Amino acid sequence: MSAALDTQLQKATNEYRKIETDLSNAVEARQRLDIQLTENEQEFKSLTSQNEVFKLIGPVLVKQDQSEAKSNVEKRLEYIRNEISRVEAQLKDLNAKQEKKRLEVVHLQGQMESQQQPDGAIAA
Structure with a gap:
């Protein structure tokens, strides 16, 4: 077995x-x-x-204007949706990298197996 091939596989x-x-x-x-x-x-x-809205500032709840609170929540929702899109793109990229690396590992394992078989042996 080739040490270089073993190192590549590792x-x-x-x-x-x-x-x-x-x-x-x-x-x-x-x-x-x-x-x-x-x-x-x-x-x-x-x-x-009819609901009253409060904002936590430090240890104190402070009454907040509902339209301001809605605006803050809308901004937070937009931020979360953007983050979801970013993570989705990251997941797609990682899945592609994982598949490519998996194929590389399988190829290297196949090379190692072919080197381990004695000359003239037939694989079952």
């Missing part, structure tokens, strides 16, 4: 594991953003003109 495997970790972190970020989006949308939907 490096590719480590890179594949790193991509898996990055992918897992991106999926978790996407899930957190979904939860934030849902919570904010639900709170926004349940708001009526």
Whole structure:
């Protein structure tokens, strides 16, 4: 077995594991953003003109104008949606990298197996 091939396989495997970790972190970020989006949308939907709105400033709740609060929530929703789009693009990129690296690992494993077979042996 070639030491260079073994080193290549080890490096590719480590890179594949790193991509898996990055992918897992991106999926978790996407899930957190979904939860934030849902919570904010639900709170926004349940708001009526009769409700009083308060803002937490330090340890104190301060009454806030409802239109200002709606504007802040709309900005937060827009930010969350933009973040979701960014994470979706990251997920797409990571999935492509993962597939490419997986194919590289499989190819290297195949090369190693072919080197390990004795001359003239037929693979079953």
